[in-house]
Each structure stands twice: as structure tokens, then as C-alpha cells.
Amino acid sequence: MSDFGVTAISCTPSYFLHIIEKAKQLGYDFKKMKLRHGIFGAEPWTNEMRERIEKESGIKAWDIYGLTEISGPGVAMDCPARSGLHIFEDLFYPEVIDPETGEALPDGTEGELVISTLNKFGMPMLRYRTRDISVIVKGTCECGRTIRRIKRIDHRNDDMLIIRGVNVFPSQIEAALLTIPGVQPHYHIVVRRHGDLDTLEVQVELAPELFGDTIRSIETIQKKIGNAIKSIIGLAVTVTPVEPGSLERSMGKAKRVTDLRNNG
Ligand SMILES: [Zn+2]
Structure with a gap:
């Protein structure tokens, strides 16, 4: 396995934990493999889980956000600054609302993330309620990007x-x-x-x-x-x-x- 040229993997964080465990049982040393990056999403996961994954596998764990109804993965992704996930604002218009009243909240306030698609034909989504709880962060990121970010999502309304x-x-x-x-x-x-x-x-x-x-x-x-x-x-x-x-x-x-x- 160490000879495989695979350097990146994408799946849910919990599935990757399962892979780490299986690899250990089979005697593979992750640190000797070429795998360097993991792009994980599709379920809420904490910073503590990210640290644990990185420690156990030696890879960099990146957070990706997306929804099947919007585009699948790739609505937003984190960068090396790890200060939120950049939302691709040329394709998606994010808002945060008060989940009780539906009222739009200013950037910097926690609430339910709502997304509208800007370039989808056939099945555009307008103000789609994600149930995910986040905060929109504006301002230039340490990485240089100026598009807004969303705070990592570790819980949902319906959780x-x-x-x-x-x-x-x-x-x-x-x-x-x-x-x-x-x-x-x-x-x-x-x-x-x-x-x-x-x-x-x-x-x-x-x-x-x-x-x-x-x-x-x-x-x-x-x-x-x-x-x-x-x-x-x-x-x-x-x-x-x-x-x-x-x-x-x-x-x-x-x-x-x-x-x-x-x-x-
Ligand atoms: Zn950044």
C-alpha cells in the first residue's frame, strides 16, 4: 500500500476513522504512506475530531462543505489559515437567518445558513434552508482571499x-x-x-x-x-x-x- 501514488482522499470523517482503524489492524503505517491530505465533510465534526484524525494518520485534514440539494461537496472549503471555510460567492449567495423567525441576521451573528444558487439552471435553489448552524465571516482572510467565510459547522438545528x-x-x-x-x-x-x-x-x-x-x-x-x-x-x-x-x-x-x- 505504501507504493500507491494516492496522496489525497475525500470521504466523511467518520469513514476515514474507520480506514485508520482498519489500516492499524492490518499493520499499515499511515505515516509511511504517500497519503498527505484528506478532504472531509458531509457530517458535522469538531476541531477535536480534526486534531485526532491528524495525529493518528499524519495527514492534513481539510473541511469541505456542501449539500446534495445545492451542488454536492464544494459549496465552501477551508484554507491553510483555518479560520472558516471560504464560500464560493460567485456561485452561491449565503445568508444566516434566525431559525425561529426566518429573519436575516447580519454577518458575524450565529444562525441557520441559507443558500441561494447563482448559476444553476434546471433546479436553482432560492434561500434553501440548510439546518446547519454557522456564522458568516467577512474581511480578508490570512490566506489572502477576500470572499466571505462560514464558521466550521459542527452542529445542525435538527441535531x-x-x-x-x-x-x-x-x-x-x-x-x-x-x-x-x-x-x-x-x-x-x-x-x-x-x-x-x-x-x-x-x-x-x-x-x-x-x-x-x-x-x-x-x-x-x-x-x-x-x-x-x-x-x-x-x-x-x-x-x-x-x-x-x-x-x-x-x-x-x-x-x-x-x-x-x-x-x-
Ligand atoms: Zn483563507
Whole structure:
């Protein structure tokens, strides 16, 4: 594999994690391969996930944004400055709106990204609501481009879970998990309702060396994970460490949440 001339790959970040894992199992060393760049998109992912991918694979991870309804990938992409994704304004007209009222918000304000296409024939889109939450950033970027940027998208309107009156995004849990060494970037969130109380369970894979550890050290890391999540979302959650490789791997967009509240 190290002789392949492939230097770049494009897929979802969760699928690339699956590739990293498989490569490790098969004994390939990513750092000896020619692969240098990964262009990842099609699902919300955090900066912490980007750091983890770069550390584990030795490649540069770039963020690309797009939607099937608009053009597929390539509506916006980040640059080496990493201060937002440049939106290709000659092709797309971006706006940010208040998702509740539909009112357009000024640049620099967080809201739902809405896109109109400027050069599409046949199926033009006017003020298409993306459900993605972002901020439009104007001004010249460090890289020299003057087109506006959108802040990296790590959550969507329809990702939001309301747990005991608190708004929780899976990306907040991802960010908390990945600050802890030995926690793998594979997790799943299960929401349940017991009586009137909503509960949140975070199943997370630990590194094999940690998973094989004593019960006491697993409990310590479990507590650490619980505290890290609580410090971000303000809610106590149940942390369930699971065996490495046991959570379902995604070949496309990752499914991070199972919400059992409506069916018991
Ligand atoms: Zn730039």
C-alpha cells in the first residue's frame, strides 16, 4: 500500500476513522504512506475530531462543505489559515437567518445558513434552508482571499436534543470525549425517558490498553469522561465504556444518536 501514488482522499470523517482503524489492524503505517491530505465533510465534526484524525494518520485534514440539494461537496472549503471555510460567492449567495423567525441576521451573528444558487439552471435553489448552524465571516482572510467565510459547522438545528430542558448537541459531547487521552473517537449517544426524566447515556470505546485495565482504572476514566461532558453541557450523563471495535462503524454519515423517548 505504501507504493500507491494516492496522496489525497475525500470521504466523511467518520469513514476515514474507520480506514485508520482498519489500516492499524492490518499493520499499515499511515505515516509511511504517500497519503498527505484528506478532504472531509458531509457530517458535522469538531476541531477535536480534526486534531485526532491528524495525529493518528499524519495527514492534513481539510473541511469541505456542501449539500446534495445545492451542488454536492464544494459549496465552501477551508484554507491553510483555518479560520472558516471560504464560500464560493460567485456561485452561491449565503445568508444566516434566525431559525425561529426566518429573519436575516447580519454577518458575524450565529444562525441557520441559507443558500441561494447563482448559476444553476434546471433546479436553482432560492434561500434553501440548510439546518446547519454557522456564522458568516467577512474581511480578508490570512490566506489572502477576500470572499466571505462560514464558521466550521459542527452542529445542525435538527441535531439538537432537549434533555431536561437543556439543549445538547452531539458535537459538544464529541469535543468533551476527545479531550481525554485513551478515549477513542467512536461513541454513541442513547436518550431514554424514565417516568418524566430524560436520561442520556454515552457509550464510548476506550483504547485497547485501557479497556484491558483494572475495574478501578476504568471507573476513574469513566468519572473523568462524565465530568468533562458535564462541564460542557451542564448535565450528568451515564458513561458506558465499551469494548474497542464494538460500536457500529459508519460507511457514510455517522449515526451518533438513538433516541428511545418516543418508543419507550
Ligand atoms: Zn483563507
